[in-house]
Amino acid sequence: MSSSSTSSPTDNSSHGSVALSSFAAINAVSGTNTSTSGSQKPFSLSERLNFEIYRYSSYSPNYLPENVLVDTPNDQTSRWSAYTNIPPQFLTLKLRRPAIVKKIKFGKFEKSHVCNIKKFRVFGGLEDEHMVLLLESGLKNDNIPEVFNLRCMTEDGSENLPVLYLKIVPLLSWGPSFNFSIWYIELHGQDDPMYTCARMKNYNTLREIEIIKLCLKHFRQQGYMTAFGALQEQTNVKLEHPLISELHKYLVVQGDFEKAERFIAECIDEGLMDEYLYKQDYKHTWHMKYTESEAKPGNRGGHQLVVDAKKRLIYLYGGWDGYQDLSDLWVYKIDEDEWTLLCERSEQSSGPTPRSCHKMIFDPISENIFMLGRYLDNSIRTSEYIKSDFYLYDTRARNWMQICDDTSQVGGPQLVYDHQMCIDGDKRTIYVFGGKILTPRSVNATGAIEPEYSGLFSYHIATNTWTQILVDCHHTSASQADVMSIKSRVTHCMVFHNKQRKLYIYGGQRGKEDLDEFLSYDVDTQAISVINKEHPNQGTTAGNEAKFEPSSGYTLRATIDCERDEIYVFSSLSKVKDRRDIQHMDASNSFWVYSLRQHKWSRIYYCRHSGQDGNSISRANVLGATKGDAALEPCPRYAHQLVYDELANNHYLFGGNPGICQQQQLRLDDFWLLSLEKPKRDEILKHCRFLVRKMRYEEMAHQDPLKAMQYLRHNIADVIDHDDAEQLNNFHKLASLLFKTHDGCPDQRDSCVATPALCRDTEELDTDAELPMKEGLSDGSATENISMESNESLATSGISETASSPSSSSCTKRARTECNSDFMNKRAFLFNKLVQLMPPSMVQPERNLSDFVVM
Numbered sequence: 001m002s003s004s005s006t007s008s009p010t011d012n013s014s015h016g017s018v019a020l021s022s023f024a025a026i027n028a029v030s031g032t033n034t035s036t037s038g039s040q041k042p043f044s045l046s047e048r049l050n051f052e053i054y055r056y057s058s059y060s061p062n063y064l065p066e067n068v069l070v071d072t073p074n075d076q077t078s079r080w081s082a083y084t085n086i087p088p089q090f091l092t093l094k095l096r097r098p099a100i101v102k103k104i105k106f107g108k109f110e111k112s113h114v115c116n117i118k119k120f121r122v123f124g125g126l127e128d129e130h131m132v133l134l135l136e137s138g139l140k141n142d143n144i145p146e147v148f149n150l151r152c153m154t155e156d157g158s159e160n161l162p163v164l165y166l167k168i169v170p171l172l173s174w175g176p177s178f179n180f181s182i183w184y185i186e187l188h189g190q191d192d193p194m195y196t197c198a199r200m201k202n203y204n205t206l207r208e209i210e211i212i213k214l215c216l217k218h219f220r221q222q223g224y225m226t227a228f229g230a231l232q233e234q235t236n237v238k239l240e241h242p243l244i245s246e247l248h249k250y251l252v253v254q255g256d257f258e259k260a261e262r263f264i265a266e267c268i269d270e271g272l273m274d275e276y277l278y279k280q281d282y283k284h285t286w287h288m289k290y291t292e293s294e295a296k297p298g299n300r301g302g303h304q305l306v307v308d309a310k311k312r313l314i315y316l317y318g319g320w321d322g323y324q325d326l327s328d329l330w331v332y333k334i335d336e337d338e339w340t341l342l343c344e345r346s347e348q349s350s351g352p353t354p355r356s357c358h359k360m361i362f363d364p365i366s367e368n369i370f371m372l373g374r375y376l377d378n379s380i381r382t383s384e385y386i387k388s389d390f391y392l393y394d395t396r397a398r399n400w401m402q403i404c405d406d407t408s409q410v411g412g413p414q415l416v417y418d419h420q421m422c423i424d425g426d427k428r429t430i431y432v433f434g435g436k437i438l439t440p441r442s443v444n445a446t447g448a449i450e451p452e453y454s455g456l457f458s459y460h461i462a463t464n465t466w467t468q469i470l471v472d473c474h475h476t477s478a479s480q481a482d483v484m485s486i487k488s489r490v491t492h493c494m495v496f497h498n499k500q501r502k503l504y505i506y507g508g509q510r511g512k513e514d515l516d517e518f519l520s521y522d523v524d525t526q527a528i529s530v531i532n533k534e535h536p537n538q539g540t541t542a543g544n545e546a547k548f549e550p551s552s553g554y555t556l557r558a559t560i561d562c563e564r565d566e567i568y569v570f571s572s573l574s575k576v577k578d579r580r581d582i583q584h585m586d587a588s589n590s591f592w593v594y595s596l597r598q599h600k601w602s603r604i605y606y607c608r609h610s611g612q613d614g615n616s617i618s619r620a621n622v623l624g625a626t627k628g629d630a631a632l633e634p635c636p637r638y639a640h641q642l643v644y645d646e647l648a649n650n651h652y653l654f655g656g657n658p659g660i661c662q663q664q665q666l667r668l669d670d671f672w673l674l675s676l677e678k679p680k681r682d683e684i685l686k687h688c689r690f691l692v693r694k695m696r697y698e699e700m701a702h703q704d705p706l707k708a709m710q711y712l713r714h715n716i717a718d719v720i721d722h723d724d725a726e727q728l729n730n731f732h733k734l735a736s737l738l739f740k741t742h743d744g745c746p747d748q749r750d751s752c753v754a755t756p757a758l759c760r761d762t763e764e765l766d767t768d769a770e771l772p773m774k775e776g777l778s779d780g781s782a783t784e785n786i787s788m789e790s791n792e793s794l795a796t797s798g799i800s801e802t803a804s805s806p807s808s809s810s811c812t813k814r815a816r817t818e819c820n821s822d823f824m825n826k827r828a829f830l831f832n833k834l835v836q837l838m839p840p841s842m843v844q845p846e847r848n849l850s851d852f853v854v855m
Helices: 022-032 065-068 191-222 225-235 241-251 257-269 274-279 616-619 681-703 705-719 723-739 755-769 773-777 780-786 808-835
Strands: 051-057 091-107 117-127 128-139 148-149 161-174 184-190 284-286 304-308 313-320 325-333 338-343 359-363 368-372 389-396 398-402 420-424 429-433 456-460 465-472 494-499 502-507 518-522 526-529 556-561 566-571 587-595 600-611 641-645 648-658 668-679
Touching: 065 128, 065 184, 091 117, 091 191, 128 148, 128 161, 128 325, 128 705, 148 359, 191 225, 241 257, 241 808, 257 681, 274 681, 304 359, 304 641, 304 648, 313 359, 313 368, 313 648, 359 420, 368 420, 420 494, 429 502, 502 556, 566 648, 641 808, 681 705, 681 723, 681 808, 705 723
Parallel strands: none
Antiparallel strands: 051 091, 091 148, 091 161, 091 184, 117 128, 117 161, 284 668, 304 313, 313 325, 325 338, 359 368, 368 389, 389 398, 420 429, 429 456, 456 465, 494 502, 502 518, 518 526, 556 566, 566 587, 587 600, 641 648, 648 668
């Protein structure tokens, strides 16, 4: 049975929910109730797929699973509703025949409903008992149907992933105590046998090759080399790249550790571990900038910073010092570490009046600074004074010029604050989005006035023309069919990617609502996409970040590196939530990186600060204290500014408001440098040398302890960072091997390593290989288990000494054989760990054949 005919969504997004039409997409973002009926673009290379209900966990009376086949949004009973919200609850669909399923559409009730699923997962496969994760996401609690892209490729992206069964697993409803409900489901893809047969054949071929590789890996690890050679010769399937086989020969078979080291060094020089290094998290370092300047900017918040990376300059303008707005303009010379005052009062040099909450951008082509917006207190918001002036500062001529005294009169935005500005240098265009519109004060107003928000505008520098691209969703013209709208906001982040030609917008607030949307806007096609934020590997979080992403309710500052395809977000105080007093709450800073290539958030660090008053902040070296004080990082704040030097890959932070209720006028004047570094090639080489030399030392300690002691002092000590306490501690632990009683071999009860035991050890230790280099070196405690360093006696292990040692001569002979076998197992384990640093396409499968055998 198939679902009833409905309009098909367009194929213009690869993450998150997909737009239903160009106009509906924008309104889906904005939250307006736009009808999706009418003419729609058909799927490209896809069609609506027929399916039936195959299995389900439960259902409530009258809310049958078959209800999801019919789209009747005005019928409250036309839905599947689970009998309970206790997991696992699921709905399994069976397609008419194997298909490449690209999209799934969820219909909804005509208004928001507490039973809508806030979070769900979709699995798929050719068998209903063996499925893989295709999607993890959630529905908005509104009446607008949503379409999601499903993963339709294998993990390595080399082939389409055919499925016959789809399993939808609700995880959370919008009403936490309510049962899960799904109103309507529609699947899109391709199931034409002319299309799918070739893909099924390719997919089955890939599976067969993977099975053969798993067998080859198992045979080699267990020493069944005859079987290994026969299978490889008959199938012509290579377990790995010939270079990796060379490493296995040197390290595992021959035990030639020096050759293995040289080979690893050559691999690193050839860049074979660069992919692994790229996936590692950054290491961060904050440095307080103690400038030598006699004059420097004072305490302030709500100011602006811009960077001229080419000339190594940072410009600062204005802000609020706790008592008044400022109009001073400063420049910081990065290389000389020196501040210079350019204008003490810019309004006296034809420049802007004192202001805060404005925005500035630097144009690298003309080397001009553009400034727009400001905050005005309600008492001075008169119709004469509330104009949106637009200024330019020529950094070469060092003079100000007013471009326009009111942009709203020439097609631009009204006077706004807490907006965002970006520049497209190639097309000479400035983009302005969001912010609250300041309106003249009404003397006769009796009630609260609903705030107005500004939409998306562009300003073309060469022609001096403004264009409104998107209006706010509550604007009077938003309901018109030919007008595109978006949900505007304040305190959001916006950056521009000059190669992808997209604006990226994250977070923000609208009234009391925190917006956690991550949007991209293509400035050429005007396509809006909602980037999927829910990832299966969310990890653990702390504080208020329940999802593994920056919390949208807090003060966020964002920058972008277009070469690395990375967006950086610094999260600090919430102006509303973290108004701290001395006895009140703690606050925190965190720094995040979003990879546009991997579509993944990574939290670089999280640091909680205890509640503090103004005096303790001064002692923490935040208000420009002496060099003798030791501050490790800035205190939490809002109304600060963060900019990025793309040439040196450094961030700079200045000032802000620490949010202390007892000292509401307190503002900061501290200046910080944030350095981000990923592990380098020499670090991973040192890491690999340590692992190889540690293995060699362990074997040497069993054969010639005196020689091993010299090797420990000279060779292993060379690859240890003696300033790192953790590495030094692991180094000292290695000396204990010299004092073990070996009798020609390791402890016998550990030397006979059965396959399941080895697999268990491997599973425990494999997690270390995924850690950054510093953590990867600290594997002393884990490797002790497989290094025969246990002090446990035979008696305590439950094995009698008599039963295990019938005669001393036979014990010694057998022990030596077991000793050699154990060393081979340990070398194989080290090899498995090292190849995880290489490109996956070159190495053996990560899984083991024994993983599929359950006894």
